[in-house]
Amino acid sequence: MSKFREFSKRRWESADLATDLEEFMARDISIHSLFRGATNLSQVTNLLTQLVLAEEPELLREQPLNTGTLLQMLSLGLRHMVIKSLSDGPLSQTQHLICLLARHVAQAQSQQPEHPSYQAISEQILALYQQWDEAMRQQRASQRNMMR
Numbered sequence: 001m002s003k004f005r006e007f008s009k010r011r012w013e014s015a016d017l018a019t020d021l022e023e024f025m026a027r028d029i030s031i032h033s034l035f036r037g038a039t040n041l042s043q044v045t046n047l048l049t050q051l052v053l054a055e056e057p058e059l060l061r062e063q064p065l066n067t068g069t070l071l072q073m074l075s076l077g078l079r080h081m082v083i084k085s086l087s088d089g090p091l092s093q094t095q096h097l098i099c100l101l102a103r104h105v106a107q108a109q110s111q112q113p114e115h116p117s118y119q120a121i122s123e124q125i126l127a128l129y130q131q132w133d134e135a136m137r138q139q140r141a142s143q144r145n146m147m148r
Contacts (some may be wrong), residue, residue, distance in 0.1 A: 017060045018042070018049035021073075024065050025101070028108070034100050039093045044101065047094050048077045055080075067105075067114050071121040074102035078125060082132045103129045 022045040025031055035041055052059050052073050059076075063069045077098040085091050091099070106125035109118050 014049055014053060015046075017053070018046045020065060021045045021049055021060070021070075024070065028105075030108075031101065031104060034097060034104065037093055039097055043094050044097045048073060048098055051077050051080055067109065068118055068121070070105060071109065071118055071125065074098070074105055075121055075125050075128075078102040078128060078132075082128060085132070086135065099129065099132070 022041055025045065026041060031041070049060065055076055056072075059069055059073055081091055081095050081099050084095065102125050106122040106129070109122040110126065113119050113122070
């Protein structure tokens with residue numbers, strides 16, 4: 001029974017952290033334009049929270065939620081999704097939206113930086129996204145050429 005309680009406690013904590021992250025991200029009105037399909041911001045923040053808790057839980061548990069920690073979390077999510085897409089194939093809509101959110105927030109920070117340290121993280125995110133996007137284009141082009 002204690003394992004069940006511990007599991008429930010962790011799930012509840014994860015849900016609370018995801019809700020806080022969702023509320024923080026929802027303040028940026030332009031983010032809502034990314035969600036036109038069946039996936040919503042809540043689903044994306046739940047997945048991102050799970051990834052962060054698995055790899056760097058201190059980002060959610062020990063640091064205040066601000067643009068810097070959001071960039072760090074999105075950087076982690078983007079790296080994870082890039083590796084997943086290159087090794088396992090196409091991403092789900094929720095996974096792909098993590099990549100789009102990372103690019104969106106990084107672009108916003110590069111245009112109007114809140115803090116100089118955020119600039120470096122933003123540049124890393126944008127560079128990784130650009131490399132990944134180019135790799136995906138080449139992969140699609142090679143698949144099209146194979147069908148001819």
